[in-house]
Amino acid sequence: MVTATTPLKAEARNLNFIYNGGNRAVKNLSMPLYENKITALIGPSGCGKSTFLRCFNRMHDLYPGNKYEGQIVMHPDNTNILDPAVDPIEVRMRISMVFQKPNPFPKSIYENVAYGLRVRDIKNKRLIDEKVEEALKGAAIWNEVKDRLQDLAFNLSGGQQQRLCIARALATDPEIMLFDEPTSALDPIATANIEELMSELSNKLTILVVTHNMQQAARVSDYTAYMYLGELIEYGDTDSIFTHPTRKETEDYITGKFG
Amino acid sequence: MNDDVRKNNDASKNLMKYQATTNKAAVLENLDAVRAMIRRHKFNDYIFSIIGLIALMIGLLTLLTLFIELIRDGSGRFNLQFFSDFPSRRAEHAGLLSAWVGSALIMAITFLVAVPMGVAAGLYLEEYAPKNWFSDLIEINVSNLAGVPSIIYGLLALGLFVYGLGLGQSILTAGLTLGLLILPIVIVATRESIRAIPVAIREAAYAVGATKWQVVADHIVKYSYGGILTGVIIGMARALGETAPVITIGALTFIAFLPSSPISTEPPYLNFEWLSSGFTVLPIQMFNWLSRPDHAFHVNAAATGAIIIMVTLLMNGTAIWLRYRIRKNIKW
Ligand SMILES: Nc1ncnc2c1ncn2[C@@H]1O[C@H](COP(=O)(O)OP(=O)(O)OP(=O)(O)O)[C@@H](O)[C@H]1O
Numbered sequence: 001m002v003t004a005t006t007p008l009k010a011e012a013r014n015l016n017f018i019y020n021g022g023n024r025a026v027k028n029l030s031m032p033l034y035e036n037k038i039t040a041l042i043g044p045s046g047c048g049k050s051t052f053l054r055c056f057n058r059m060h061d062l063y064p065g066n067k068y069e070g071q072i073v074m075h076p077d078n079t080n081i082l083d084p085a086v087d088p089i090e091v092r093m094r095i096s097m098v099f100q101k102p103n104p105f106p107k108s109i110y111e112n113v114a115y116g117l118r119v120r121d122i123k124n125k126r127l128i129d130e131k132v133e134e135a136l137k138g139a140a141i142w143n144e145v146k147d148r149l150q151d152l153a154f155n156l157s158g159g160q161q162q163r164l165c166i167a168r169a170l171a172t173d174p175e176i177m178l179f180d181e182p183t184s185a186l187d188p189i190a191t192a193n194i195e196e197l198m199s200e201l202s203n204k205l206t207i208l209v210v211t212h213n214m215q216q217a218a219r220v221s222d223y224t225a226y227m228y229l230g231e232l233i234e235y236g237d238t239d240s241i242f243t244h245p246t247r248k249e250t251e252d253y254i255t256g257k258f259g
Numbered sequence: 260m261n262d263d264v265r266k267n268n269d270a271s272k273n274l275m276k277y278q279a280t281t282n283k284a285a286v287l288e289n290l291d292a293v294r295a296m297i298r299r300h301k302f303n304d305y306i307f308s309i310i311g312l313i314a315l316m317i318g319l320l321t322l323l324t325l326f327i328e329l330i331r332d333g334s335g336r337f338n339l340q341f342f343s344d345f346p347s348r349r350a351e352h353a354g355l356l357s358a359w360v361g362s363a364l365i366m367a368i369t370f371l372v373a374v375p376m377g378v379a380a381g382l383y384l385e386e387y388a389p390k391n392w393f394s395d396l397i398e399i400n401v402s403n404l405a406g407v408p409s410i411i412y413g414l415l416a417l418g419l420f421v422y423g424l425g426l427g428q429s430i431l432t433a434g435l436t437l438g439l440l441i442l443p444i445v446i447v448a449t450r451e452s453i454r455a456i457p458v459a460i461r462e463a464a465y466a467v468g469a470t471k472w473q474v475v476a477d478h479i480v481k482y483s484y485g486g487i488l489t490g491v492i493i494g495m496a497r498a499l500g501e502t503a504p505v506i507t508i509g510a511l512t513f514i515a516f517l518p519s520s521p522i523s524t525e526p527p528y529l530n531f532e533w534l535s536s537g538f539t540v541l542p543i544q545m546f547n548w549l550s551r552p553d554h555a556f557h558v559n560a561a562a563t564g565a566i567i568i569m570v571t572l573l574m575n576g577t578a579i580w581l582r583y584r585i586r587k588n589i590k591w
């Protein structure tokens with residue numbers, strides 16, 4: 001599946017991330033993200049998956065004292081999105097994120113999805129209506145909420161809230177979507193829904209997903225990266241990583257002997 | 260004491276036995292020890308709830324007795340006339356008119372000063388200020404300011420507003436002074452309700468590409484105004500009862516006129532002369548009556564005291580109700 005013709009959407013180049021206290025949570029990490037593909041990040045708890053993921057939308061900038069070294073280059077414009085001269089808000093306009101725990105705003109279902117559009121100065125009510133509907137359909141939750149768009153988002157179930165958050169992240173037409181263990185709080189049916197959703201979304205955008213669930217990584221992703229103690233141990237297309245990993249550590253982790 | 264420790268040790272030894280054997284006698288013996296232990300622990304619950312209840316009752320009953328006493332003593336004056344009469348040398352014709360109008364006007368200014376300044380300061384400290392030793396210092400001092408005796412604010416105001424800025428012994432001076440006095444309360448309430456907003460919600464807003472100001476205006480303020488409002492009302496209730504600083508800046512104790520009306524019939528329909536008017540407030544009026552030798556005036560004082568307590572309780576009640584109403588839709 002790794003072919004020379006698959007276009008690159010982004011790549012980390014010798015990325016290091018150092019937390020405020022001096023903890024180097026990502027070490028010298030280089031990895032590609034291929035366009036319209038799903039890349040899964042796996043590895044034991046605390047190995048730096050979330051830290052790495054959150055570099056992509058400069059979430060770490062919200063807290064003082066954090067430091068990036070190296071680059072994450074986005075294509076086709078060849079922008080190093082970690083460059084201090086690049087506004088983190090610009091980066092977040094292009095790369096959206098779905099968090100581990102559903103985190104809807106205490107607003108209506110409609111407002112939750114519309115917020116990203118309002119932030120982008122879209123004022124046309126009809127256009128917002130259209131976009132909200134499209135995003136809710138895209139997140140496979142439209143049928144459940146179409147009659148109660150003005151209801152409070154907190155009144156939805158956990159799985160519905162997570163799909164609402166996906167709709168929120170989707171409404172703004174991102175180039176890349178980041179998912180941090182999006183199904184860890186969900187039951188198997190909701191999980192299957194969201195996995196299916198990700199596969200569909202990957203037709204038009206690039207996805208980077210952190211997961212603790214090996215089957216999930218095997219089912220949904222095109223490429224898999226195994227991280228351990230902040231380092232990238234192995235990267236490859238998902239089939240080969242899961243059938244014959246080249247590194248012993250990867251194999252131990254995947255087969256459950258470790259982690 | 261020693262005995263207790265030994266018993267405890269016995270219980271834990273028994274617990275170990277429980278893991279090691281399925282012998283029925285041992286299990287039963289162990290169960291007895293565990294039950295005895297639980298009973299001992301629960302006894303502490305019982306003792307504490309009694310102490311707590313007593314402490315609560317001492318506070319509540321004292322206040323309640325005082326309140327009932329005031330109502331009983333002042334019962335002769337609870338009528339509309341009491342609110343529409345100026346003070347007078349004859350107790351039964353003396354009323355609260357100038358005092359409650361003064362209190363109301365001053366409260367309005369206090370509100371207009373304390374809310375925008377307190378909320379802006381709280382938002383700045385939480386959201387914008389860089390976190391370093393300087394902001395730590397400010398933080399400590401803001402909390403300390405809430406504990407500064409109110410008469411100190413009176414002295415400050417006397418120097419700054421009355422003489423320094425030449426505002427005189429006016430309603431404006433009193434409003435500004437009380438505004439400053441409750442500023443720390445508003446700042447602390449603002450910061451606390453901002454801090455109650457979960458990090459995840461904040462990150463969600465930033466993650467869709469919002470700027471700091473958008474996050475503050477669309478989220479932080481909207482999710483925290485219930486708590487801020489509560490703080491404001493509690494602060495206002497405190498300001499209503501403040502006496503010392505108002506006396507310091509020169510409130511009058513006998514005043515038989517009203518400030519000129521803020522609204523006029525001719526353009527521009529607003530009139531600001533009232534700001535520089537002399538004034539009195541409810542607690543000062545109460546104090547004035549209380550200090551008269553004639554006992555007939557003490558009835559008026561009691562009635563005023565009861566009214567101040569009622570208004571204060573009403574304000575606090577409103578604060579609780581508002582918090583409940585606003586927080587109903589916000590679950591964290
Ligand atoms: N705010 C922080 N400050 C300092 N160190 C942190 C911070 N957040 C995480 N870390 C550390 O960075 C390392 C990587 O954490 P990270 O959250 O990225 O792990 P993870 O792979 O996502 O784990 P999990 O699977 O449990 O979510 C850990 O050692 C963690 O203790």
Ligand SMILES: [Mg+2]
Binds near residue numbers: 051180
């Ligand atoms: Mg994580």
